[in-house]
């Protein structure tokens with residue numbers, strides 16, 4: 001909820017839009033004013049050359065759009081065999097059949113017969129967990145080079161795209177070593193594959209810029225957006241696509257859409273959310289006040305005997321807990337157990353705070 005709780009401006013806009021009777025879906029060559037206005041605003045705040053948005057109601061749906069979009073793109077370019085999308089183990093891209101297949105969470109794949117064909121995975125740039133004896137930057141480089149190895153293994157003529165979150169969110173807030181993204185970018189540029197940045201968590205100023213791609217200097221071809229687009233006030237999401245993709249896709253009808261894609265109430269609320277983010281200069285606030293304060297306090301937590309690493313970019317950070325910092329040892333408990341204990345502790349502190357606030 002990037003603009004915070006209880007913003008009545010958004011409720012007012014929603015009510016006004018609901019009383020407006022004109023509505024038609026935006027599936028087949030049709031549109032409406034709130035979707036046009038929101039697209040215009042999104043193209044203004046996106047990096048240069050992003051002027052088209054395929055709307056959806058959730059990040060998962062938007063990533064499903066991306067699967068069809070990149071495969072259709074290559075097919076229209078006369079390369080229908082370019083269908084493989086490379087993702088990363090432990091990535092999170094949503095819960096639908098397509099999006100959960102794009103995600104690299106093996107436990108999710110075990111349910112429902114996933115993944116769908118032609119999705120492949122490389123390892124995540126999680127140095128703390130998987131870095132072994134390598135220094136961070138060498139590890140980052142090695143993990144990025146797995147993309148090149150995968151391209152060589154499956155063949156450039158088979159690969160449509162690489163998808164990644166600029167900072168992995170649900171998979172444990174994995175901030176890659178500095179060497180990682182420049183190498184990934186160089187590999188994507190060298191071979192003919194598209195880069196999809198899943199901005200669902202990083203987007204809308206969470207990292208101190210409109211998009212995480214800008215913070216990490218990534219040049220994607222498609223950006224998946226959701227969550228912060230409406231600060232969570234309405235379900236709305238989308239894929240912002242570059243002009244070079246738009247040009248190809250619009251050569252014929254793209255048979256894709258959801259009835260509620262870019263629903264006028266959601267679109268109007270998202271537009272108002274972006275207006276507030278801009279008018280209240282929240283980027284500046286995140287960069288200069290909130291994030292710098294949080295960074296100082298966050299990084300000081302490494303002084304705690306059980307905190308091995310405290311990483312943070314903007315308002316997105318992680319703590320690595322360990323019984324022995326030097327060896328980056330894991331706890332003896334079953335994997336995931338310590339996280340659960342900490343979570344329960346945090347929730348009970350929140351409810352304690354609420355009880356005391358209610359009492360006073």
Ligand SMILES: *Cc1c(COP(=O)(O)O)cnc(C)c1O
Nearest residue numbers: 058059060092093094169200201
């Ligand atoms: C939450 C999330 C999604 C899925 O969005 P939904 O709206 O829950 O479908 C996709 N990608 C990332 C990076 C996410 O964090």
